[in-house]
Amino acid sequence: MTNANQNVLELDNIKMYFPIKSPFLKRTVGYVKAVDDISLSIRKGETLGIVGESGCGKSTLGRVIMRIYNPTSGEIRINGEDITRAKGQELKKVRKQCQMVFQDPFASLNPTMRVGEIVSEPLWVNKIMDKKGAESKAKELFERVGLRESDFYKFPHEFSGGQKQRVGIARALALNPNLIIADEAVSALDVSIQAQILNLLNELKAEYHLAYMFITHNLAVVKHISDRIGVMYLGHLVELADKKEIFDHPLHPYTEALLSAVPVVDKRKRRERIILSGDTPNPAKPPSGCPFSNRCPKCMEICKTAAPKKMVLENGHQVACHLYQ
Amino acid sequence: MVKQFKKVMRSPISWIAFTLITVFVLCAVLSPILAPYDAGAQNLRERFVPPFWMEGGSLNHILGTDDLGRDILSRLIYGSRTSIAVGFLAACFSGGIGITLGLLSGYFSKLDGIIMRIADIQLAFPQILLSLSIVAIFGGGFTKLILVLGITGWVSYARVIRSEVLSIKTSDYILAAQTEGVGGARILLRHILPNIIARAVTISTFQMATAIITESSLSFLGLGIPPNVPTWGNMLQSGQLFVDSAWWLSFFPGLCIMLIVLSINLLGDVLRDSLAPKTS
Ligand SMILES: Nc1ncnc2c1ncn2[C@@H]1O[C@H](COP(=O)(O)OP(=O)(O)OP(=O)(O)O)[C@@H](O)[C@H]1O
């Protein structure tokens, strides 16, 4: 690929199928197709927002990139290096380039460890510096994310949700990664705190030359922070384009429905609310053809039988929908 | 810590349990000072003296004497040493084995199958029966008894610890540590162990109580501690011959066993409620 050195992350046809086991004999009776054939890339210093409703496989995608799960098939490249099958020391090395901020600030900090230890640990465990050096580097990070040095020896339960998330961000920054995957990093916080954390992430982005993959179900958040936006539905990436393109010219009917649910102040831009009928299908039994076909207001005959292919328009706008084939 | 302790002590039950345990432990540590007589001192002219409040009893022997004229109270005080030492050491030993195997079994799915099958097989035999058979084959005595109780008691730790580890190891904070490159050993010892230590302490109290009962039962059957050593089980055993005519020989050791087991179990309940790691 010509622009390989421009991309921090490249995903080729990533699939993550979780086997469903029968209760007694533990035989595989089917698969939850949590991520189904997703390809995308993130450029250096770019923020890619991933949106979609609960259960569409956003977290699974993030965890596959972090190699918490091993993908069923496909290829993951970080800075051009294939890490899909990396193991042991090699995996440790690539993981330094890609870190994660978790959704739940309560669950992502060990209640029995002081936050200072949590943040400095990655530095000396990876032999980047000794314990003393790690501690002073961690104190710097504390200051940078807006915590006090006196917070260093506190336990997680002594902090508010927003402060905990700052600790989580400091931890992710410690290894000086190129890419941070933020999985619903602000969803558990109050709206005012959300804005503070989003601003912090935006500041850090320039300072540390970071790229973000920002996973959320909240379109307002994604609008605030992203350069490009990918829309997921039932394990598929149905649309991917620049933020402005997505908000001004959404192509996929699912994206249109998502956008119509966002309150808009400007009267001229206000759209008619599209209410989707039916529930999200079970990812173990997706509809044949297009995954969105059973709820799509513009469903055609072909949608029920054939899966749409990914189309790329001249301006880089990608969509998988029969309306445009 | 102090604040928590005060809160716990507000409930009368835990207060009683805690006091009883303190008394027993003091008896064990200070037996030579507290006991009015030597535990083995026989006095054949004063056999079967009843407790002081009964006819024929005297304040010289508050809880009476046994068939050889030995002072019951003194023997009970010395007996607390054996019970507490056996209970404590057995719980530590089985805890050491059980926690280690539980951690390994929960974290490394390759070891899980083997360790848990062994645990299942061992669970098919009640602990007392297993201990009885081993002691019957290899003989009793203090050290062997502790080893046997340790080996037969690890399963109750291992199973609980394993299931705790299974749920903790998929939590976000462990995933975070893994993605930062923290190694398996450090994750187990520094990240997971402190989160389960409270559970382990709780189990160890119940395990201590079980060990005390098992020791007493084995001694009662003549298979535990040698009969010349004053233990509650041995006293119960020698007293049962005279239970019609001199009930106090067996009643008091039985009461002691019951009280210590009950208070340890109560303390275990209290610990379980108060030691859980804080999450918010
Ligand atoms: N470890 C797993 N084993 C089996 N199935 C899983 C596993 N993790 C996720 N799934 C399934 O994969 C699907 C996608 O889950 P995922 O957590 O990625 O969704 P999500 O988009 O992050 O949702 P949310 O917004 O609720 O966080 C769900 O149907 C879920 O049940």
Ligand SMILES: [Mg+2]
């Ligand atoms: Mg999720």
